Amino acid sequence: MKIAMIGTGYVGLVSGVCFSDFGHEVVCVDKNPEKIDMLRQGKVPIYEPGLDILMARNVEAGRLTFSDDLVSAVSDAAAVFIAVGTPTRRGDGHADLTYVMAAAREIAAALSGYTVVVTKSTVPVGTNRQLKQVIAEANPQADFDVASNPEFLREGAAIDDFMRPDRIVVGVQQDRAAEVMTEIYRPLYLRDFPILTTDLESAEMIKYAANAFLATKITFINEIAALCERTGADVKLVSKGMGLDGRIGNKFLHAGPGYGGSCFPKDTQALARIGQENGSPMQITETVIKVNDELRRRMIGKIIDMMGGHVAGKTITVLGVTFKPNTDDMREAPSLTIVPALIGAGAKLRVVDPQGRREGAERLPGVQWFDDVYKAAENADAVVILTEWNEFRALDLERLRDKMSFPALADLRNIYSAKDAERAGFLRYVSVGRADFRGAD
Numbered sequence: 001m002k003i004a005m006i007g008t009g010y011v012g013l014v015s016g017v018c019f020s021d022f023g024h025e026v027v028c029v030d031k032n033p034e035k036i037d038m039l040r041q042g043k044v045p046i047y048e049p050g051l052d053i054l055m056a057r058n059v060e061a062g063r064l065t066f067s068d069d070l071v072s073a074v075s076d077a078a079a080v081f082i083a084v085g086t087p088t089r090r091g092d093g094h095a096d097l098t099y100v101m102a103a104a105r106e107i108a109a110a111l112s113g114y115t116v117v118v119t120k121s122t123v124p125v126g127t128n129r130q131l132k133q134v135i136a137e138a139n140p141q142a143d144f145d146v147a148s149n150p151e152f153l154r155e156g157a158a159i160d161d162f163m164r165p166d167r168i169v170v171g172v173q174q175d176r177a178a179e180v181m182t183e184i185y186r187p188l189y190l191r192d193f194p195i196l197t198t199d200l201e202s203a204e205m206i207k208y209a210a211n212a213f214l215a216t217k218i219t220f221i222n223e224i225a226a227l228c229e230r231t232g233a234d235v236k237l238v239s240k241g242m243g244l245d246g247r248i249g250n251k252f253l254h255a256g257p258g259y260g261g262s263c264f265p266k267d268t269q270a271l272a273r274i275g276q277e278n279g280s281p282m283q284i285t286e287t288v289i290k291v292n293d294e295l296r297r298r299m300i301g302k303i304i305d306m307m308g309g310h311v312a313g314k315t316i317t318v319l320g321v322t323f324k325p326n327t328d329d330m331r332e333a334p335s336l337t338i339v340p341a342l343i344g345a346g347a348k349l350r351v352v353d354p355q356g357r358r359e360g361a362e363r364l365p366g367v368q369w370f371d372d373v374y375k376a377a378e379n380a381d382a383v384v385i386l387t388e389w390n391e392f393r394a395l396d397l398e399r400l401r402d403k404m405s406f407p408a409l410a411d412l413r414n415i416y417s418a419k420d421a422e423r424a425g426f427l428r429y430v431s432v433g434r435a436d437f438r439g440a441d
Contacts (some may be wrong), residue, residue, distance in 0.1 A: 001025070001183055004077040006070065006103050008035060010046055010158075010262065010329070011120055011151050012083030017055045018162040020064035022187045027073040028066050039066040047328035047355045050159050074110035079180055081149070082107070082131075083120040086266070093269040095124050104131050108138035116180045118147045122207050122267060124274050128171065128200040145177035148200050150207035155261065156326025163188075168195045171203025208274070211267040212285045217252040218259045219288045222295050225255035225433025235433025236414055255432040257334035257386060257412045258295040260323030265292075265332040296337040299432075303342065303410050306430045307382055312346030315405070317380040319373060320387020320413075321356040321364065328355035330363055334412075335386050339364050350376045354389055374403050382408040382428075388415055397424030 001024045005016035008030040020026040030036055038045055042059070044052045058064035067073050074080050084099035100121055107117060117135060119128055132146045148171035153161045168188060170181045178197055182189060189195055198206070221242075225235040235255045243250025259265070268289050275282035304311055323333035330336065335356075343349055349367040353360065357369050370376035373392070377383055377400050385392055393415055401407040401424050408428040409421050418437035421429035429437040 001079065001180075002077045003027070003184070004029060004070075004073040004080045005083055005120075006073075006080065006107065007083035007085070007099075007121075008032075008039065008045070008066070009083065009085060010048070010155065011153065012081070013039075013044070013046065013055075014048060014051065014153060014158045014162060015081065015083060015120060015151065017051060017058060017064060018159065019184070020058040020061075021054055021163075022184075024063065024184065026058075026064050027077070028064070029068065029070050029073045030066070031068060033068050036066050036068045047326075047358075048158050049156065049326055054159060070106050071110040074107055074115070075112045077115060079116045079118055079184060080107055081118045081120045083151075086121045086123055088266045088269055092273060094273040095122065095266065095270045097123060097127060100127070100131065101134055104134045105138050108135040108142060111135075111139055111142040111144055114143045114176070116145050116147050116177045118149050118181070120149055120151055122150060122263070122270075123148075123204060124270060125201050125204045125208075127204065145172065145174045146200070147172045147177050147181055148203035149181065150203060152207075152210065155329055156324060165193055168193065169198065169203050169206050170195060171198045171200040173200060208267055208271040211263055212271050212282070212288070214252050215259050215264040215268050215292070216284060216288050218254075218256075218264075219291050219295075221253045221255050222258060222432070223291060226298070228433040232435070233433075234435070238433075255414060256388075257299045257338065257432070258292045260332040260334055260336075262329060262331045265289075296334050297341075299334065299412055300338055300341045302412075302430050302432075303338070303382070303384055304345065306408055306410055306428050306436075310345070311342055313348075314346075314381040315348045315350065315379060316342055317350045317352070317370075317373075317376045317383045318367075319352050319383065319385045319392045320389050321351055321353045321360050322387055325387055325389040326355075328358055330356060330359040333387075335360075336363060338384075338386065339367065343367070350380065352376045353387065354391060356387075374399060377403040379403075379405040381406045382410060384410040385413050385415060388413040397421065397426070401425045 003024050003026045005012050005028045008028050016026045016028040082103050086095040089096040128146045128148045172178045228235040239253040242248050243253050268285050272282045272286045321335035343366050351367045352370050352373050407426040409426050411431045414431050418429050418435045422437050427439040
């Protein structure tokens with residue numbers, strides 16, 4: 001089946017590559033000619049483990065191409081996927097549909113023969129009906145249907161999520177569109193992965209509800225962590241005890257500096273806005289947003305308190321600035337709040353991140369970048385772990401301590417323990433929701 005993927009950002013590129021690996025003929029379209037040239041040269045503009053290999057394999061097989069010509073890509077496609085950005089709109093927190101609607105109008109002009117226009121982008125409830133009207137008005141003769149097919153890809157594990165999904169959600173109005181979508185996802189259907197077919201509005205809502213619920217789990221355990229610090233409980237043990245309950249599960253119950261990334265921040269804000277517009281306030285989601293924002297300020301306070309109440313003139317080494325490991329994405333990362341605040345308080349910041357420098361060099365001005373943890377720790381007054389990259393999970397803490405001017409460790413991902421830090425000779429150690437350690441200075 002011929003597929004056009006409009007947009008080669010994270011969702012569009014991963015989806016297009018994976019669809020081509022299913023055996024479909026896929027054209028990934030982007031208006032940026034430099035990005036298209038890069039893709040044609042086999043270069044991947046994002047970091048996602050395994051994506052470069054999968055892309056090269058399907059390009060070589062002739063199933064995957066890249067183009068800046070939307071008209072030719074759409075004209076003979078059975079399905080056209082819209083996978084453009086829907087950033088948070090300034091001023092009201094709603095999803096900005098400018099790019100979605102612009103893509104819809106361009107697609108309308110290029111339609112030839114029956115086509116299913118599929119929204120992959122995360123859009124507010126009601127958008128697909130609006131999109132259908134926009135296309136019909138732009139091209140009254142067009143023979144088409146719309147479908148909602150939200151993505152549920154975790155950055156760093158996106159290929160596995162696409163190939164072995166918990167579920168595929170497809171929202172349609174017509175059986176003919178459902179048949180096309182079933183054919184597209186046939187390789188997964190044949191392997192018994194569940195495909196849930198719904199109406200348009202339910203498919204749109206599922207995406208927001210799922211992300212808001214996961215953000216709520218993260219925020220809840222972070223509130224519990226704060227209470228653990230006051231009562232002497234250990235949040236890692238509390239999380240484990242909760243997660244063993246099959247009704248709760250252990251995923252997204254890891255205390256830390258809060259959620260970030262491309263989805264949770266904007267999707268929670270958009271859901272809150274949808275609730276307000278429909279007279280049904282999402283009070284839990286609104287509280288989640290507030291608590292997550294406050295959490296980052298609490299992390300800043302923990303670091304400053306660990307260093308005796310001030311950081312002016314101190315050298316701090318930060319390990320990890322991307323919002324999570326195995327990605328180069330820094331959108332809404334906790335580091336974007338924490339690092340500038342420490343610099344603003346007079347600290348000198350050094351940063352180590354396996355993939356974060358590409359975006360971080362611009363987003364975090366005033367920091368020094370290092371490739372090696374131990375070099376970055378030389379004569380430092382503190383080390384702060386912000387992102388739990390595997391490279392930071394098995395550090396030689398004694399070697400780290402020996403490099404430092406003063407051995408203080410703020411482990412904001414709870415990788416180590418107070419006992420680990422004490423045995424290694426650290427004089428100060430703080431974590432999230434567990435016992436801290438402060439030896440004799």
